[in-house]
Amino acid sequence: MSFIQEVLTSFVAIIPVTLAQSLILAFVVLGIMIPFRMLNFPDLTSEGAFPLGGCVCGVLLAAGASPLTAIAVAIAAGFVAGCCTAFIHLRFRIHTLLAGILMMTMLYSINLRIMGKSNLSVFGSPTVFDWVPFARPGFPASKIVVAGLLALLVFTVLYMFFRTEKGTAVRAVGANPDMAEAQGINVWAATIGGVGLASAFSASSGALMVQSQGFADVNMGLGILINGLAALMIGEAVVGKQTVWRQLLAPFAGAIIYYQLVSFCLAAGMPPPDLKLATGLFVLAMLALPSLKRSRGPAPAREAIRE
Amino acid sequence: MLEIRSARKVFYKGQADEKVALDGLNLSLATGEFGIVIGSNGAGKSSMLNAISGSLILDSGRILINGTDVTDMPVYKRATKLARVFQDPMRGTAASMTVAENMLLADLRSHKRTLRQGLNAARRASYKERLSILGLGLENRLDTRVDLLSGGQRQSLSLIMAVGGSPDLLLLDEHTAALDPRTADIVMKATVRAVNALKLTTLMVTHNMQHAVDYGSRVIMLDAGRVRLEVTGEEKSAVTVADLIGHFSVKTDRMLLAS
Numbered sequence: 238m239s240f241i242q243e244v245l246t247s248f249v250a251i252i253p254v255t256l257a258q259s260l261i262l263a264f265v266v267l268g269i270m271i272p273f274r275m276l277n278f279p280d281l282t283s284e285g286a287f288p289l290g291g292c293v294c295g296v297l298l299a300a301g302a303s304p305l306t307a308i309a310v311a312i313a314a315g316f317v318a319g320c321c322t323a324f325i326h327l328r329f330r331i332h333t334l335l336a337g338i339l340m341m342t343m344l345y346s347i348n349l350r351i352m353g354k355s356n357l358s359v360f361g362s363p364t365v366f367d368w369v370p371f372a373r374p375g376f377p378a379s380k381i382v383v384a385g386l387l388a389l390l391v392f393t394v395l396y397m398f399f400r401t402e403k404g405t406a407v408r409a410v411g412a413n414p415d416m417a418e419a420q421g422i423n424v425w426a427a428t429i430g431g432v433g434l435a436s437a438f439s440a441s442s443g444a445l446m447v448q449s450q451g452f453a454d455v456n457m458g459l460g461i462l463i464n465g466l467a468a469l470m471i472g473e474a475v476v477g478k479q480t481v482w483r484q485l486l487a488p489f490a491g492a493i494i495y496y497q498l499v500s501f502c503l504a505a506g507m508p509p510p511d512l513k514l515a516t517g518l519f520v521l522a523m524l525a526l527p528s529l530k531r532s533r534g535p536a537p538a539r540e541a542i543r544e
Numbered sequence: 545m546l547e548i549r550s551a552r553k554v555f556y557k558g559q560a561d562e563k564v565a566l567d568g569l570n571l572s573l574a575t576g577e578f579g580i581v582i583g584s585n586g587a588g589k590s591s592m593l594n595a596i597s598g599s600l601i602l603d604s605g606r607i608l609i610n611g612t613d614v615t616d617m618p619v620y621k622r623a624t625k626l627a628r629v630f631q632d633p634m635r636g637t638a639a640s641m642t643v644a645e646n647m648l649l650a651d652l653r654s655h656k657r658t659l660r661q662g663l664n665a666a667r668r669a670s671y672k673e674r675l676s677i678l679g680l681g682l683e684n685r686l687d688t689r690v691d692l693l694s695g696g697q698r699q700s701l702s703l704i705m706a707v708g709g710s711p712d713l714l715l716l717d718e719h720t721a722a723l724d725p726r727t728a729d730i731v732m733k734a735t736v737r738a739v740n741a742l743k744l745t746t747l748m749v750t751h752n753m754q755h756a757v758d759y760g761s762r763v764i765m766l767d768a769g770r771v772r773l774e775v776t777g778e779e780k781s782a783v784t785v786a787d788l789i790g791h792f793s794v795k796t797d798r799m800l801l802a803s
Contacts, residue, residue, distance in 0.1 A: 402648070402657040405641075409649050412638035419597070419636070421623035421653045 248504040252497065253377040259496035260384035261445045262465070266472070266488035267391070268439035269465040272333075274484055275399075276411040276431045281337030281462055282322045283439035285344030286315045288458035290440025292348045295453025298362040305365065308444045315440020318344060319433035327425055341458075348455045356454040364448035380449055387445075388489055391438070399481045407431055408481075460513055467516050468495035470523035545745045546573040546713055551595055551605035553769075565591040566602070567769035573713075573747060573762075578739055580756045581749045583766035584792060589749045592766065593715050596747070598622045610712050624654040626713040627706035629699070631721050636702035639691035643682060643701060646690055647671040650705030674704055678734055696727030703731060707738040714739065716748040720755075732759075753785045765791055 265287055272280035290311035297307035318340060325336040349355065369379035398404040409417040410427040418424050439461075447453045472491020477483040499516075503509065553566040566588050573579050583589050594600035596607060598619040606615045609625045627650075630636045637646050648662050648671075668686060676683040678700050682693075690698060699719060706714060716735065720728035736759055739746050750756055756763050762780060765773040765788075773791055775783050 398659075400661055400663070401659045402652055402662045403659055405645055405648055405662040406652070406657050408641060408645075409638045412640045413635070416636060416638055417649070418619045419623055419628055420649045421620050422649075422657075423620050 244501075244505045248501050251500055251504070253381065255496050255500040256493065257377040257380035257384060257449065259468075259492045260381060260388055260489075261442055261449055262461075262468070262496065263384075263388055263489045263492035264391070264438045264442035264445070265461055266465045266468045266492045267395075268435040268437075268442070269462065270469050270484070270488045271435040271438070272432050273469070274411070274478065275408055276428060277414075278323070278326070278333050278411070278428065278432060279337070280319075280322060280432055280435060281334060282319055282340045282344075282432070282436045283465060284337075284458050284462040285341030285348070286318045286436040286439035286458075287443040287446075287461045288348050288453075288455055289318055289344050289351075290315050290443030291447040291453045291457050292351045292357075292443075292455065293440070294444035294447045295357045295359050296351055298359040298364075298448070299357060304363055304367075304448055307448075308365065308441060311440045311444035312437045315443075316433040316437040318440070319436025320429050322436070323429040323432035327428060345455065352453065352455060355456070356452060358452045359447065360451035362448075362451075365445070366448060384445060392485060392489060396482060396485055399485070460516075463513065463516055463520060464495070465492075467520045467523075468492045470520055471495050471498075474523065545575040545577070545610060546571070546596070546747065547606075547608040548572070548592070548596070549606045549608070551592070551607065552603050553591055553595065553600060554603055557603075564769050566595065566605075569605070569766075569770050571764065571771060573745055575745055576743045577762060578744075578746045578760040579748070579762045579764055580760040581747060581764050581766060582751070582753070582756050582788065583772070587766040588769040589766055590717065591769070593628070593717050593747070593749060596713070597626060597628050597715060625711065626715060627653065627709075627711035628715040628717065629702045629706050629719040631718040633695045633698035633702065633722060636705070637690045637698050640689060642687050642689055643675070643693075644668055644671055644686040646701060647674075647686075647705060647708070650708055654709055654711070674708060675701070677737075678704065678730070680730070696723050696731065699723060699727075700731055700734065703734060703738070707742060707744065710742050710744065712745065714744045714746040716746065716750075718749050718751060721751065753788045756788055757783055757785055763788065 265283055268283045268286065269280070272278040293311040293314045294307040297310055298304065322336050322340040325331055325339060326333050331339070366379045366383050369382050399408060406417065406422045407427045407430075409420065409422060410424050410431070414424050417427070443457065446457065468491040469488055470491070471494050472487030472489070473484075475494060476486045476490050478487055499512065502512070502515070507515070548569055548571040551566045551569040553564075555563040555565055569588065569592060571592075581589050581592070591600055595602055598614070598617060602615065606613055608614065609622070612625070614622050614625065628636070638649065641649075644663055648667065651667065671686060672683045680697055680700055682697060682701060685693075690701065693701065699722070703719065719735070720731050723731060732755065738744065746760075748755075748760065760780075761776065763773075763775040763783065764771055
């Protein structure tokens with residue numbers, strides 16, 4: 238009985254910290270969802286774009302730039318990285334997954350080049366979280382407010398965009414690229430722009446993370462992709478993905494639930510090294526569920542992903 | 545309206561299985577003309593339609609639509625001038641989107657897409673009205689995902705999407721071949737109605753000789769990548785299924801002798 242109480246106490250104590258972290262990481266989950274679900278373009282760039290955003294932000298903060306400038310430049314860098322992945326896929330007809338792997342591998346070197354060393358402390362530099370009135374800087378409340386407001390803003394803008402004429406066209410590119418092209422939609426522009434936007438979100442998440450934790454590390458993206466995917470799967474299981482509204486809500490809801498779950502597992506005494514195995518098994522289970530539900534036979538034919 | 549000038553396309557050039565798909569093909573279609581394209585498998589019918597729509601790049605030759613040279617235009621730019629219905633109902637619609645969203649995409653084919661709201665009340669009302677012409681009940685399923693529709697319903701939707709906005713050129717690629725006879729008939733009747741009402745310049749590929757006899761103002765028979773036979777005017781109204789099949793058998797005999 239005392240064990241359960243102990244677990245619950247330590248879990249509840251870190252709920253705000255975890256919530257702040259999950260709201261920041263929700264942007265990576267969004268950056269994974271947009272190519273994967275909206276463009277049918279499974280993209281791995283986020284694993285490199287997240288630390289890219291962090292490194293760019295860290296270097297700029299260390300050089301004395303304002304936190305907003307640092308985030309803006311990080312977003313631009315992420316956008317370019319995503320555009321490159323999409324271009325590699327479209328121009329050289331390289332599989333989307335391979336294009337993403339190439340990009341994230343190359344980004345590792347680029348990130349090291351940007352920082353000049355493997356980690357950089359920016360502790361004490363001004364951050365966007367300092368600007369919240371009535372909250373003591375450095376405490377989770379200000380992070381929750383800033384990241385939460387940003388999430389709300391991004392969600393609203395994206396929801397409105399995907400209902401416009403242009404947004405509908407972008408979704409058509411994911412649903413059926415041949416048909417989209419035959420309806421006069423520039424598939425290249427939509428794919429490059431869409432994947433670029435997604436990586437920009439991943440980079441913004443990295444930048445916010447650096448400001449939140451006070452240091453940038455070239456390895457900070459390690460495993461972010463599988464965590465993000467797990468969060469997306471949970472989000473889709475909870476809020477669904479039938480409509481644009483639900484599909485857009487899933488990354489945010491998923492991130493919040495997933496990181497609380499992880500924090501609970503850690504509080505319950507799960508050794509941190511086992512976390513990745515557990516996460517991987519969880520994603521596998523979520524992806525395998527549709528075919529396990531059928532009594533026999535292989536997984537049903539899915540709509541082909543873009544190759 | 546449509547003009548194809550000595551179009552040539554060779555697949556696997558220089559290899560053992562080199563295949564001449566289009567061999568100096570010439571074809572012109574006047575505004576409002578309804579051309580029916582027939583020919584055996586491998587005669588170059590699909591290559592011709594792909595070349596017109598832009599998904600096949602010609603080795604040489606030019607293609608003009610409405611006087612504009614479109615030879616070097618990518619598919620999406622040509623789409624402002626032409627619409628196409630494929631044989632496979634799955635290809636012409638976005639499965640994971642709703643009926644209304646698909647209609648919207650087709651509606652914007654030749655327009656600039658803006659950041660204004662896509663589906664509004666006025667548009668939904670007009671889609672409802674346009675879909676009701678089919679009599680398939682699609683007008684009451686505007687918010688149904690297209691992958692929940694039957695093949696015939698999807699193909700009918702593709703047709704309504706294609707003829708909307710009166711394209712300069714309508715390409716029909718055996719668009720009733722994958723449907724059951726009754727649905728095929730509904731789709732074919734709707735096609736003819738739309739083509740006549742909107743006076744669309746149309747090119748229809750078919751393997752159904754009865755359709756070739758019954759519809760259209762001209763029959764174009766392709767063989768080995770060039771036009772073998774053209775039947776127009778008086779001759780077209782008098783042509784019978786047997787006549788057309790006769791031309792096929794000549795070729796088949798020749799092919800038999802050659803092989």
